[in-house]
Amino acid sequence: xxxxxxxxxxxxxxxxxxxxxxxxxxxxxxxxxxxxxxxxxxxxxxxxxxxxxxxxxxxxxxxxxxxxxxxxxxxxxxxxxxxxxxxxxxxxxxxxxxxxxxxxxxxxxxxxxxxxxxxxxxxxxxxxxxxxxxxxxxxxxxxxxxxxxxxxxxxxxxxxxxxxxxxxx
Amino acid sequence: xxxxxxxxxxxxxxxxxxxxxxxxxxxxxxxxxxxxxxxxxxxxxxxxxxxxxxxxxxxxxxxxxxxxxxxxxxxxxxxxxxxxxxxxxxxxxxxxxxxxxxxxxxxxxxxxxxxxxxxxxxxxxxxxxxxxxxxxxxxxxxxxxxxxxxxxxxxxxxxxxxxxxx
Numbered sequence: 515x516x517x518x519x520x521x522x523x524x525x526x527x528x529x530x531x532x533x534x535x536x537x538x539x540x541x542x543x544x545x546x547x548x549x550x551x552x553x554x555x556x557x558x559x560x561x562x563x564x565x566x567x568x569x570x571x572x573x574x575x576x577x578x579x580x581x582x583x584x585x586x587x588x589x590x591x592x593x594x595x596x597x598x599x600x601x602x603x604x605x606x607x608x609x610x611x612x613x614x615x616x617x618x619x620x621x622x623x624x625x626x627x628x629x630x631x632x633x634x635x636x637x638x639x640x641x642x643x644x645x646x647x648x649x650x651x652x653x654x655x656x657x658x659x660x661x662x663x664x665x666x667x668x669x670x671x672x673x674x675x676x677x678x679x680x681x682x683x
Numbered sequence: 684x685x686x687x688x689x690x691x692x693x694x695x696x697x698x699x700x701x702x703x704x705x706x707x708x709x710x711x712x713x714x715x716x717x718x719x720x721x722x723x724x725x726x727x728x729x730x731x732x733x734x735x736x737x738x739x740x741x742x743x744x745x746x747x748x749x750x751x752x753x754x755x756x757x758x759x760x761x762x763x764x765x766x767x768x769x770x771x772x773x774x775x776x777x778x779x780x781x782x783x784x785x786x787x788x789x790x791x792x793x794x795x796x797x798x799x800x801x802x803x804x805x806x807x808x809x810x811x812x813x814x815x816x817x818x819x820x821x822x823x824x825x826x827x828x829x830x831x832x833x834x835x836x837x838x839x840x841x842x843x844x845x846x847x848x849x
Contacts, residue, residue, distance in 0.1 A: 543739070544739055544741055544746075547738045547739050548736065548738040548739055548740070548741065549736035549737065549738045550736070550737070550738060551700075551736075551737035551738045551739075553707070553722040553725060553726055553737075554722075555705055555707065555708065555718065556704055556705055557706065557707075558702075558704060558706075559704065569704060573702050573703075573704070576702055576739065577702050579739070580699075580702070582745070583742055583745050584741065584742055584745050584746055585739045585740055585741050585742060586699070586740045586741075586742050587698060587699025587700075587739075587740050588699055588700055588702065588738065588739050588740070589696050589697070589698075589699040589700040589737060589740070590693075590696055590697070590700075590725065590728070590729075590734040590735075590736070590737045591734065591735045591736050591737070591738075591740060592693065592697060592733060592734055592735070593732055593733055593734070593735050602782065604789075616832045619832075619833075620832060620833040625833060626833070626834070627833065627834050628831075628832040628833035628834075629828040629830070629831055629832060630828065630829050630830040630831075630832055631753065631826040631827060631828050631829065632826060632827050632829055633824070633826045634788075635788075635789070635826075637832075638753070638826070638828075639832075639833070665785050665788075665789060667782040667783060667785070667789075668782065668783070669780055669781075669782060670780075670781040670782060670783060671763075671764065671767060671780070671781040672778070672779070672780055672781075673764075673767035673768045673770070673771035673779040673780070673781070
């Protein structure tokens with residue numbers, strides 16, 4: 515099925531959006547260490563040893579990557595579903611109402627991701643709550659407060675645990 | 684289930700480990716347990732799937748992976764698991780999920796997040812998925828994100844009012 519791409523041109527190579535250049539070592543660090551971070555007392559030293567550099571350099575690079583926003587953090591990635599209840603929710607909101615509805619959705623601490631997407635269903639967000647009942651409550655409240663229905667798309671199965679993926683390979 | 688110490692460790696690490704030589708010791712100090720207790724519990728959370736992985740969490744968007752397409756597929760229900768696994772194994776797919784349909788507006792039961800440097804690259808990869816599914820691809824769409832309206836990363840949900848304190 516052909517999917518139209520009306521905005522395609524906008525997304526092709528904007529020079530101002532080019533990512534900052536990375537050294538070979540930085541790329542290697544990023545590609546190799548999205549998983550398997552050592553559970554040893556000095557994990558950065560272990561990484562350094564495997565890369566053949568100093569612990570201080572590894573820490574400096576990670577600090578720099580974090581400051582530049584190229585990595586959001588170094589640490590555990592939790593599986594939301596295992597703690598409490600969560601769902602992917604979608605809403606179809608008219609363009610002129612989007613700001614208001616998005617602000618309302620974002621005001622919930624139970625919402626941790628919210629994306630605008632090009633589709634009839636244009637607002638996509640993840641809701642995570644302490645339990646199923648609280649989750650229902652948030653979704654119902656959102657419908658009542660925004661005036662738009664929420665499509666509830668809970669996870670039925672997951673086929674790929676995100677173990678990171680190759681960036682430069 | 685997780686106990687109070689697990690919870691404290693999650694809260695102390697969900698925004699990232701400190702970038703210091705002994706990060707687990709720093710977390711241990713904050714939580715009030717021994718460093719070995721922290722690594723032991725983190726290891727257990729890894730084993731039981733509560734933690735998917737530990738490592739550097741890249742911001743794909745900032746790294747130049749701007750084509751982030753949520754591809755959604757209508758495949759026969761009895762084959763969704765098989766295709767989910769197949770699609771999930773593709774290197775450019777970061778997440779593959781089975782989710783319910785909402786007919787008539789939403790006929791899709793398989794989700795696959797496809798990453799590429801731009802939309803053209805994503806669409807090429809989506810074509811590869813379409814070829815893989817063949818006739819069982821009864822329809823698909825790719826939803827590109829145009830704006831990130833909120834992204835706080837995973838946060839431990841607040842405890843129910845009866846037990847919440849901090």
